[in-house]
Amino acid sequence: MRQYQLKETKEITKIICNRCGKETKVVSGIPKREMLHVEHTWGGYFSGKDGESCSFDLCEECFDEITKGGFLIPTECKDE
Numbered sequence: 001m002r003q004y005q006l007k008e009t010k011e012i013t014k015i016i017c018n019r020c021g022k023e024t025k026v027v028s029g030i031p032k033r034e035m036l037h038v039e040h041t042w043g044g045y046f047s048g049k050d051g052e053s054c055s056f057d058l059c060e061e062c063f064d065e066i067t068k069g070g071f072l073i074p075t076e077c078k079d080e
């Protein structure tokens with residue numbers, strides 16, 4: 001005899017760039033194009049967003065435009 005338990009799973013099917021809306025398919029957990037994912041929970045006493053959780057995804061082109069055009073101090077990048 002075999003007993004089964006129904007399990008509900010969530011699987012990512014695509015990632016959408018929050019800035020430009022470009023979609024990237026995800027097949028078997030692997031995105032077709034690398035995307036930046038940022039997740040942060042504001043938990044400090046000096047934040048106006050205390051306890052608020054924020055997340056977004058960016059494609060590489062939007063990452064380049066934001067970091068090269070919108071940062072006073074350049075992003076620190078190293079070759080791994």
Ligand SMILES: [Zn+2]
Nearest residue numbers: 017020059062
């Ligand atoms: Zn984008």
